[in-house]
Amino acid sequence: MNARIERNGVVSxxxxxxxxxxxxxxxxLRAVPGSLRHFRETLRQVWFVxxxxxxxxxxxxxxxxxxxxxxxxxxxxxxxxxxxxGTVVAIAIYRELGPVVTALxxxxxxxxxxxxxxGLMRATDQIxxxxxxxxxxxxxxxxxxxxxxxxxxxxxTVMFCTMGVLGGxxxxxxxxxxxxxxxxxxxxxxxxxxxxxxxxxxxxxxVFGIVVTLIAVFQGYTTPPTxxxxxxxxxxxxxxSSIAILALDFVLTAFLV
Amino acid sequence: xxxxxxxxxDSEPMVKVRGLTTVLNGKKIFDALDLDIPRxxxxxxxxxxxxxxxxxxxxxxxxxxxxxxxVLVDGEDVRTLSRESLFELRERxxxxxxxxxxxxDFDVFENVAFPLRQHTTLPEVLIRNIVLTKLxxxxxxxxxxxxxxxxxxGMARRVALARAIxxxxxxxxxxxxxxxxxxxxxxxxxxxIRTLNETLGITSVLVAHELAAVQQVADHVYLIANxxxxxxxxxxxxxNDGSPWxxxxxxxxxxxxxxxxxxxxxxxAALGLRRxx
Numbered sequence: 001m002n003a004r005i006e007r008n009g010v011v012s013x014x015x016x017x018x019x020x021x022x023x024x025x026x027x028x029l030r031a032v033p034g035s036l037r038h039f040r041e042t043l044r045q046v047w048f049v050x051x052x053x054x055x056x057x058x059x060x061x062x063x064x065x066x067x068x069x070x071x072x073x074x075x076x077x078x079x080x081x082x083x084x085x086g087t088v089v090a091i092a093i094y095r096e097l098g099p100v101v102t103a104l105x106x107x108x109x110x111x112x113x114x115x116x117x118x119g120l121m122r123a124t125d126q127i128x129x130x131x132x133x134x135x136x137x138x139x140x141x142x143x144x145x146x147x148x149x150x151x152x153x154x155x156x157t158v159m160f161c162t163m164g165v166l167g168g169x170x171x172x173x174x175x176x177x178x179x180x181x182x183x184x185x186x187x188x189x190x191x192x193x194x195x196x197x198x199x200x201x202x203x204x205x206x207v208f209g210i211v212v213t214l215i216a217v218f219q220g221y222t223t224p225p226t227x228x229x230x231x232x233x234x235x236x237x238x239x240x241s242s243i244a245i246l247a248l249d250f251v252l253t254a255f256l257v
Numbered sequence: 258x259x260x261x262x263x264x265x266x267d268s269e270p271m272v273k274v275r276g277l278t279t280v281l282n283g284k285k286i287f288d289a290l291d292l293d294i295p296r297x298x299x300x301x302x303x304x305x306x307x308x309x310x311x312x313x314x315x316x317x318x319x320x321x322x323x324x325x326x327x328v329l330v331d332g333e334d335v336r337t338l339s340r341e342s343l344f345e346l347r348e349r350x351x352x353x354x355x356x357x358x359x360x361x362d363f364d365v366f367e368n369v370a371f372p373l374r375q376h377t378t379l380p381e382v383l384i385r386n387i388v389l390t391k392l393x394x395x396x397x398x399x400x401x402x403x404x405x406x407x408x409x410x411g412m413a414r415r416v417a418l419a420r421a422i423x424x425x426x427x428x429x430x431x432x433x434x435x436x437x438x439x440x441x442x443x444x445x446x447x448x449x450i451r452t453l454n455e456t457l458g459i460t461s462v463l464v465a466h467e468l469a470a471v472q473q474v475a476d477h478v479y480l481i482a483n484x485x486x487x488x489x490x491x492x493x494x495x496x497n498d499g500s501p502w503x504x505x506x507x508x509x510x511x512x513x514x515x516x517x518x519x520x521x522x523x524x525x526a527a528l529g530l531r532r533x534x
Contacts, residue, residue: 125358132318132352134344134418140375220333 006098017240021218023065027234028142028217035143042144049213050152054159056109057102064097065089065167071141073176082176087190089168094191095200100163100249103208105160106153109243111216114145115237118220119230127221142217149213150206157205199256207248212241269332271296271428271460272317276326279312287323288484288506294428299454299461301471301492304481305506305515310464314430315482319343343505351421351429353469355436356494357413359405359420365392366401369420376424377475378449391419398443410437418446429453431463435470437487444484447474468507480506482515 035042068089076082118141121127130137165187172178191197215239223233262290268286272294279287294300315321316328319328319335329337333346349401353505359368369388379387392398395415405413414437421429431450435443451474465471471478472492480488480495481486486500498508505513525531 121361122363125354125356126360128320129354129360131320131353132347132354134347134351135372135375136344201380232290 010257019216020222024218024221026141028138028146028214031138031143032147034139035147037146039138041140041148041237045144045148046151049106049114049148050155051154053106053109053156056105057156058163059159059161060101060105061098062092062167062170064101064160065164065169065253066171068092068097068164069168069171069176072179078216081172082178083182083186083212085172085176085178086165086168086187089172089190090187091163091196093161093164094196096249096253098164098201098209099157100202100245102157102160102205103153103212103245104148104242106156106209107212107216107238107245110149110152111212111237111241112234113236114149114213114216115223116230118142118145118217119223119225119233122221122223123225123227123230130195142221146213149216150209151211153212154202154205156177156227157201163257197255202247203256204252208245211244212246215240215244263298264417269296270294271331272462273329274310274313274316274326277316277323277328278325278477279309279316279321280294281312285484287316287326289326290481292486294460295477296457296460297454298476299463299474301451301475301478302462302464302481303466303468303471303506306516308481309484310481311432314352314432314462314464318347318352338455348424349427351424351426353400353414353417353429353431353434353488355412355419355432357405357417359408359413359416361405363405364401365397365403365408365416367403368405368416369423372420372423387423388419391423392416394422394449395419396433396442411439411442414438415442418449419450422459426459427455428460428462431461431465433461433465435465435467443470468492482506487514 026032046233069085072085074084076088078083087211118127121141126142127137130140159174169183173183219237219240270293272291272292274292275291277287278457279284290313291491299339302313304310312321316323318332318333319338324337326336330346331349333342335346337345338346359365360371363371366388369391370384373384373387377384384505385441389401392401397412397415397419400408400412400416405416408416414434418431418434421431434446434450447470450461450463454461463471463475470524475492477493478489479486482502488498488500490498495503497503501514505515506511511517521527523531
């Protein structure tokens with residue numbers, strides 16, 4: 001009985017959080033036009049969450065492509081289909097791994113820093129100070145980070161995918177000896193620009209960018225102004241973002257395939 | 258033709274609080290509180306810790322809204338203002354936070370320049386001159402390039418003060434302005450508060466515990482406890498007015514109408530020396 005009540009509490013709490021986050025998203029959208037005044041701040045945030053995440057995204061993209069090529073070569077060689085390695089690497093990365101892993105890495109690298117930064121700004125009264133200076137913190141602090149995330153995640157996903165395919169080429173062609181021409185021609189013949197790149201890379205990463213950054217900004221903005229509150233908010237950003245990314249990936253794939 | 262609303266007469270208090278009642282987490286912070294902050298004067302709000310002094314400032318700025326009553330600032334009821342109107346009002350109010358609340362992304366210069374950059378299109382040279390003038394007034398012109406992390410608590414407070422006065426507001430609210438200041442800085446801040454008041458006619462409200470400093474700078478003192486004004490008057494005479502509130506507060510005694518101990522059960526029982534009945 002107690003376990004059931006507890007479970008119901010967890011579920012209703014989660015639903016309340018989703019509802020509060022959605023309402024916060026609407027408030028944030030209303031603040032976006034006002035944030036255009038702070039264009040330099042938005043650019044600074046694009047640099048911070050985007051450019052500063054490049055190293056981890058590119059490195060991880062390279063290794064994901066390399067390990068994928070290695071595994072696929074091993075499996076495809078059973079059927080004598082190693083020439084399809086490049087194609088399968090590209091499709092797997094464009095459709096799934098690129099947007100999903102980039103969004104997960106972005107949540108860990110940039111989402112947590114957005115939450116912690118805004119949370120600490122609240123804990124040290126900086127948000128209240130802006131309010132007192134008649135500067136809307138939603139327009140100055142929250143909206144630029146939200147916009148920066150929406151811009152950065154698709155661009156980072158493109159970089160991840162590029163490095164992933166290069167990683168696959170490095171292992172498949174340079175190490176395992178697949179013919180260079182076969183690798184590229186099979187890939188370019190099979191990969192569909194609309195279905196694999198636009199739907200896979202662009203649409204998914206755009207949606208993930210919105211969701212991850214919204215969660216990060218929401219958690220930071222609504223965190224209790226204590227060190228414990230900021231710590232919990234940062235953790236919640238990673239947990240909620242990861243679940244949201246994987247759940248939305250399924251929903252989007254169901255609609256896009 | 259649109260009629261331009263006339264400014265409240267000078268005799269009207271800058272801040273008028275009437276019947277303010279606020280309950281936070283089940284605790285009554287204000288119980289039909291009434292007080293007036295006169296224009297062009299320095300008014301000090303004093304009282305025991307946790308009595309709602311900072312909360313009162315937050316009501317004046319509209320950061321918090323009470324459950325009942327009125328808070329009129331320059332004739333406008335803060336509780337009923339829209340967000341836009343509230344922001345317009347706040348452009349005329351300076352606020353010094355208890356923990357300075359400097360923006361950590363910016364250096365000292367940019368912190369003071371922040372309100373100017375957000376609300377004006379002044380040329381850079383003018384912004385520079387205004388900021389340097391304010392920093393000179395708080396003795397920190399030489400620290401303009403430092404980041405907030407490089408400042409001591411007292412220096413950060415003075416930078417926050419420079420930022421609060423950068424617009425020469427009609428009303429400045431100081432939340433614990435004397436904490437962490439060395440005697441030299443304290444004296445300069447006292448002089449600055451007085452100078453701003455005398456030369457520009459700025460109304461000042463300060464929340465403080467330091468009676469000696471308050472006596473030097475304030476024209477009027479309110480002592481708040483249990484959600485009400487329990488004593489008020491000129492700082493020089495208030496400490497000796499004979500009421501049990503002022504006697505305990507200014508005498509620093511644990512015994513009196515303000516309990517020193519937070520409500521708790523039997524002490525001996527808590528220590529295991531006696532069994533609870």
